Structures are given as structure tokens and as C-alpha cells.
Amino acid sequence: MLVLVSLCQAQKSASKPKALLLPISKDPSTVQYITRLNFGTPSVPKTLVVDLGGRYTWIDCAEGYKSSTYKPGICGSAPCSLAESDGCNKCLSAPKPGCTTKNSICVINPENTVTEHVDFGELAMDKISLQSTDGSKPGPLDSVSDFIFSCATDMLVIDFARGAKGMLGLGRNPVGLPTQLASAFGGGFRHKFAICLPSKPKTNGVIFFGDSPYIFHQIDNKSMTIDVSSLPRLAYTKLYINPVSTAGASRKGEQSTEYFVRPKTDSHKLDPAFHQQQGIRWNKNKHTFDEAFFANWNESRVKPVKPFKDCYTATVRTPLGVAVPDLAFVFENNVKWDIYGANSMVEISRDVHCLGFLDGGSNPRTSIVIGAHQLEDNLLQFDLAASKLAFTETLL
Structure with a gap:
């Protein structure tokens, strides 16, 4: 049974988009499907491997992650409970993402589902932004504060497409990206997503979050469109x-x-x-x-x-x-x-x-x-x- 989306800790956005989108491309070397999601303040795009059943989004925070809106997951907090944390960890190293407080930080274990390798990770929260859409054309970026994800180490980033720093978790749970977006944007934002994977590296795929329509250009006539x-x-x-x-x-x-x-x-x-x-x-x-x-x-x-x-x-x-x-x-x-x-x-x-x-x-x-x-x-x-x-x- 799913936890109700109203329990999600991602802060509600002031805007009310009906749908959001992320582009997908196919990496020719690994044949993985990758996307880019904007993290932090200032906003920095992170390349992620798409994981349809992933429990949550995770990224390598070991090097180069700097954001003024980053927050660690303090043990016993609501986000840790929502993510069903696997325990707590004392922050003993120098201040960095995942280690910015003297309090204990809750642990969630990210998985590289390409290699089936599971590693240590810490719960984190930060601002993310995605492009809005009416189904036919892109609109302005919309942001979600306190998006829950896992900070992993570079030991987990193995056998990924070049430049990929983690995985985008679309799984059916309270901290999967679709559920967090539905919670952040309220009742008018449908708790659903649609995905179309590209078959060739030079073509584009897409993930739609929220409601349809899903407007595609026809292959043989780019001026004509169809609502799939x-x-x-x-x-x-x-x-x-x-x-x-x-x-x-x-x-x-x-x-x-x-x-x-x-x-x-x-x-x-x-x-x-x-x-x-x-x-x-x-x-x-x-x-x-x-x-x-x-x-x-x-x-x-x-x-x-x-x-x-x-x-x-x-x-x-x-x-x-x-x-x-x-x-x-x-x-x-x-x-x-x-x-x-x-x-x-x-x-x-x-x-x-x-x-x-x-x-x-x-x-x-x-x-x-x-x-x-x-x-x-x-x-x-x-x-x-x-x-x-x-x-x-x-x-x-």
C-alpha cells in the first residue's frame, strides 16, 4: 500500500503547472537512458541514468556538490521516516553534503541497478527544477524545495554513461520523483507520469509528469503533430x-x-x-x-x-x-x-x-x-x- 502523497516533505511550489517534462537520450556506448535534472542553488544540471523502478533519486555528492539550499536529513526527522531510513550515522568528517551538522544523519542505501551494487548513502534535501509544459511546447522552469534524495559516494558510479553522476528514481514509493512532484504541486497536478524511450542516440525521448496531452511530431512530416x-x-x-x-x-x-x-x-x-x-x-x-x-x-x-x-x-x-x-x-x-x-x-x-x-x-x-x-x-x-x-x- 502506498503512503499518501500528502505526507511527502517536498515543499509546495508557488506556481501550479499541469505538467512537467524531462528529456531522455540514449547513450550509444552503454545503451543507457539518461536525463538531466537541475539541483541546488545556484542551479546545476546533473546527468542521471533513468531508473524506472528506483526507490529514490541518488547522486554522487563526494566532489563538487555546492548549494546554499542543501539540507541534511537529521535522524528522527519526518523526511527520514518518509524515506524509511536504514539507520543513523555520525558526521565525523569535514563539513560537506551529507556531513554539515553535528547531529546524526539518517542513512538510505542507494543501488546502482546496472551493476546491482548497493552502497552507503545519506539522506539529503535540496531544490530541484524542471521544465513545465502544456503537452505541446516547453514552458518556464518550476522548482521544488527540499526534494529528498540520497547522497552517494563515487564508488557507486560504475559502468555508467559518460558524465552520469547518479540515477533518477521513478519508483512507486513516497520518495520516488513522481510522488514528490505530485505532493509539491498539489491536487491539480495528477499523480502520474508517462515515458517514451528513444531507440536511437540521435533521437529524443521524454518523461512527462502530471497530466496529458502528449503531443508528438510525426516522423515523416515534422509540421504535423498528434496527441498520443x-x-x-x-x-x-x-x-x-x-x-x-x-x-x-x-x-x-x-x-x-x-x-x-x-x-x-x-x-x-x-x-x-x-x-x-x-x-x-x-x-x-x-x-x-x-x-x-x-x-x-x-x-x-x-x-x-x-x-x-x-x-x-x-x-x-x-x-x-x-x-x-x-x-x-x-x-x-x-x-x-x-x-x-x-x-x-x-x-x-x-x-x-x-x-x-x-x-x-x-x-x-x-x-x-x-x-x-x-x-x-x-x-x-x-x-x-x-x-x-x-x-x-x-x-x-
Whole structure:
């Protein structure tokens, strides 16, 4: 069960935007999805890896973090309670973010979900700012004071895209960014967000916080736009809370902050930060993948390219990717999410593509993980107030 957003400590903003946005880009080297969020006073943009299921936002504060509006999280304070602090730590080093007071500071443990490494971190608060939007064009920056995040050390910033200094946590909990924004801007700001991941480094993706419309330019005619939220093919399914944490380190009884939906058989989670481009992680102990998928496909199998096992030549292309049989996830009430070649096959080279499925291992945390490659060029709206997920088919 979610803590009510009115409990959030982020201070309310004087302005009342209906929606905010953050741009997303795809790093070509790591295939991670990155964004930039403005922190502190004076405002400094920080490059962060997008973590859809992250419990909270964390950044490396060890060097170069200077802000006149920074506040440490004092043990026993309301922000520490809201973040479900893991304990307290005495500030013994020289004054710096995370160590600016003689009082004990509460500890929350940030996780690098790329490497699955969990490290020590301290709760912090500072001003952040994001761009407002009416859904079709950007507006002025809006700020939130006392945004709760974790100050981590540079030991946690491993295997990130160049320049990235932390992770943007969009998880389903009181200190996830969507909940803090909804609390800060009041009842007129809807407790929801929508995300569209870019498939190519030179194209733009976006995260919308708050209400629609979501206006996109058409690929073949930039002068024409379409409100994706009004598409008749926008489908809905219920979001579920997993009562068992899927984080790398958790307390007994802690719920997962990741997003789960229920198909006709098992639970699926949506988590682009954990598996960046690596496709669908599939528990072969519970599922078998039907080789009939390729039975009528006249392409040659080639040597596997790690981490994938099923790789093929691919010569026939369509606007929806290489020409392969379509896949579909079927959720409750027969709601179907169709997946075409652009999202089912991972391009290794011009002529080689691999099926974007991975062996989940003998003891996976969930039976199926839907990877970021399947989400690219699709719009997904997470309505936390109504506990439902809306999604399009590919916008290509």
C-alpha cells in the first residue's frame, strides 16, 4: 500500500503547472537512458541514468556538490521516516553534503541497478527544477524545495554513461520523483507520469509528469503533430504492488517499488534501468520459448552474440523493424500489447539481429522482466492514483 502523497516533505511550489517534462537520450556506448535534472542553488544540471523502478533519486555528492539550499536529513526527522531510513550515522568528517551538522544523519542505501551494487548513502534535501509544459511546447522552469534524495559516494558510479553522476528514481514509493512532484504541486497536478524511450542516440525521448496531452511530431512530416494520449489504440491494464522487495538490499516486509502488471499466467515487471537494452529476461524454469516463432522465417541462424543466444541474418526490413513474426503480451481482460521486429529483435550489425530474450537464471527475482528494448518508441503512462498502466503499440 502506498503512503499518501500528502505526507511527502517536498515543499509546495508557488506556481501550479499541469505538467512537467524531462528529456531522455540514449547513450550509444552503454545503451543507457539518461536525463538531466537541475539541483541546488545556484542551479546545476546533473546527468542521471533513468531508473524506472528506483526507490529514490541518488547522486554522487563526494566532489563538487555546492548549494546554499542543501539540507541534511537529521535522524528522527519526518523526511527520514518518509524515506524509511536504514539507520543513523555520525558526521565525523569535514563539513560537506551529507556531513554539515553535528547531529546524526539518517542513512538510505542507494543501488546502482546496472551493476546491482548497493552502497552507503545519506539522506539529503535540496531544490530541484524542471521544465513545465502544456503537452505541446516547453514552458518556464518550476522548482521544488527540499526534494529528498540520497547522497552517494563515487564508488557507486560504475559502468555508467559518460558524465552520469547518479540515477533518477521513478519508483512507486513516497520518495520516488513522481510522488514528490505530485505532493509539491498539489491536487491539480495528477499523480502520474508517462515515458517514451528513444531507440536511437540521435533521437529524443521524454518523461512527462502530471497530466496529458502528449503531443508528438510525426516522423515523416515534422509540421504535423498528434496527441498520443487520445489514440484509440491506447490500452489499459491494472498495476499491482509486489509485497516482496526486488531491490538489491531491503528490509523484512518491504514492498517492491517496481511496476508490475498481471498477464493471464504470471507477474511481469517493467524495469528499463535494470536491463537497459538487454531485452526480456525469461525464466526458463517456468517457460519455454516456442521455436515455431522462426519456423516460417527464411533467414539463417548465425553464431550467438552475448548475452543473446538466438541470432540471425536479417535482410528484410519494414518501418516496424526487421520482418519477423509479431509477439504479444496478453494481460487481464485480453488486453494485448503487440511487439514488432523493432522491439523484439536487437540489432547487432546491419545484417545480424538477435532475439531480445535472455535466460533469467535458476533463481530470478521475478519470472519475467520486460526490458527497455521492448519499451523503446512506445508511450507508457503510469497512473499511480488509479493504479493502472496505459500503453500504446509502437509509435513508429
